[in-house]
C-alpha cells in the first residue's frame with residue numbers, strides 16, 4: 001500500500017475538504033445518505049469544520065482526514081457521539097473513489113480503534129452500514145466488528161448495526 005496517513009481535521013482544511021467532498025459527491029451519494037446541498041460551498045464546509053472542532057473540544061467527536069503521500073485528502077474518518085460515561089462511540093469513514101481498494105478505510109478504522117482505546121478509554125465501538133455496502137462490511141469484519149444478531153430480513157433498506165468490543169489494555173507486569 002502507498003503511504004497514506006491519518007491526521008486530525010484542522011481549521012485550515014476548508015478548501016481541501018470542499019474539493020474532496022465535491023469531487024466524490026456522486027460516489028458517496030451512491031452508497032450513503034446525501035449531505036445537505038448547502039454543505040457544498042466554502043461557507044458550508046467552514047461551518048462543518050468549525051462544528052466538528054467544537055465537538056472535539058467538548059469531547060464528543062474526534063475528526064480525522066486521510067491524506068496521500070502528496071498531502072491531498074483522500075478520505076475521512078470520525079469517532080462520533082463519544083459517550084465517555086457509557087464507554088461508547090460510533091465510527092464513520094468515507095474514502096474517495098480513486099483511492100478505494102488500497103486499504104485506506106482499513107487503515108483509518110484501525111486508527112479510530114487505537115484512538116478509542118488510548119485517548120478515550122472506550123470499551124465498545126458501533127457502526128451502521130447499509131446491507132448492500134459490501135466494501136464497508138469487509139472493512140468492519142477485518143477490524144473485528146461483528147453484526148448485531150437481531151437484525152431481520154425485513155429491515156432491508158435500513159442500516160445494520162455492527163459492534164466491536166474493546167478489551168482493556170494489558171497492564172505492564
Ligand SMILES: CC(C)(COP(=O)(O)OP(=O)(O)OC[C@H]1O[C@@H](n2cnc3c(N)ncnc32)[C@H](O)[C@@H]1OP(=O)(O)O)[C@@H](O)C(=O)NCCC(=O)NCCS
Pocket residue numbers: 027028031032093094095096099100101102103104105106107127128129130133134135136138139
Ligand atoms: C466502503 C469504503 C469506505 C471502502 O473503502 P476502501 O478504502 O476501498 O476500503 P479497503 O480498501 O480498506 O477495503 C475494502 C475491501 O472491500 C472490498 N470491496 C469493496 N467493494 C466490494 C464489493 N462490492 N464486493 C466485494 N468486495 C468489495 C475491496 O476489494 C477490499 O477488499 P480487499 O482488500 O480484500 O481487496 C469506500 O468504498 C467508501 O468510502 N464508500 C462510500 C462511503 C461509505 O460507504 N462509507 C462507509 C459507511 S458505513
